Amino acid sequence: MRTSRFIAAFGAAVIAPLAMAVPAAHADEHFAGTISPSDPVGSFHEPGPGETCGTTGNATVPYSEVDYVSQSSGPRTFVLRPVAAPASNYAFYIYRNGTCIRADYGPHEPADVAAGFVDVSNVVLAKGDHVAVRIIAFGGATSWTLDVQQPGTANAVAVGKGKRYVTLPYQISCGSHKAVVKATGKARKVRSVVFRAGGKKVAAARHLRPGQTIKLKGIPKSATSIKAIVRLKGGGKAKVVRAYSHC
Incomplete structure (x- = not known):
């Protein structure tokens, strides 16, 4: 049974806490942790069916927390992804605004062993939610990595001189395949601008006004970037591009 393996594993090993440096979280974030003797101790249930937080199989163990x-x-x-960790020796719990909403441990299935990781998908969050991920491990784990994949969200800052004139969006709507661009205070210098996403033209505008919004439509699901090509009234042009997680 899953519960017996979970509790037996915790009872049979000296549990080593994990510590990490927490960067600011945006999109497709990557976190890494290493063993440390200074993490707090918490009480955890065994993750239940359907990647639920569970209600049985309490284990009181040190944990490492990612907060954003x-x-x-x-x-x-x-x-x-545990690094140099034996089977069935780790679990993680996802909290939204203080409440555990999803959890899993592994590798408890052949697919987890083959892939070398355990994942929880379709965790729906809203802007402003406080997110915490608590990670526990035992039985000789030395380190781990955690990736948070966020479809349609920027995973880098905009790059290029064109950002003086237009601000590319933080997020693309994966439902409507739309996004909104805003003109900056220097927009009066712009003669025209063309926007492309995944190589497809998704909008164009002429003679921008400061603060003006431009709607991008028909953004391809596979698009991993938005690019703006700005042509200036005085001649010359400027470009800006931003990377995104595809929908």
């Missing part, structure tokens, strides 16, 4: 505030709304996939 969600900068956008939409589904997430959390992927935990």
Whole structure:
């Protein structure tokens, strides 16, 4: 049974806590942890069927926590990869605004063993949600990585001189395949601008006004970037591009 393996494993090993440096979280974030003797101790249930937080199989163990505030709304996939860790020796719990909403442990299935990770998908978050991920491990684990994949969200800052004139969006709507761009205070210098996403033209505008919004439509599901090509009234042009997680 899952519960007996979970509790037996915890009872048979000296549990080593994990510590990590927590960067600011945006999209497709990558976290890494290493063993440390200074983490807090908490009580955890065995993850239940359907990646639920569970109600049985209490284990009181040290844990490491990743904390951040969600900068956008939409589904997430959390992927935990232990490094040099034996089978069935780790679990992670996802909290939204203080309440555990999803959990899993592994590798407890052949697919987990073959892939080398355990994941929880379709975790729906809203902008402003406080997110915490607690990770526990035992039986000789030395380190781990955690990736938070956020479809349609920017995973890098905009790059290029064109950002003086237009601000590319933080998020693409994966439902409507739309996004909104805003002109900056220097927009009066712009003669025209063309926007492309995944190589497809998704909008164009002429003679921008400061603060003007431009709607991008028909953004391809597979798009991993938005690019703006700005042509200036005085001649010359400027470009800006931003990377995104595809929908």
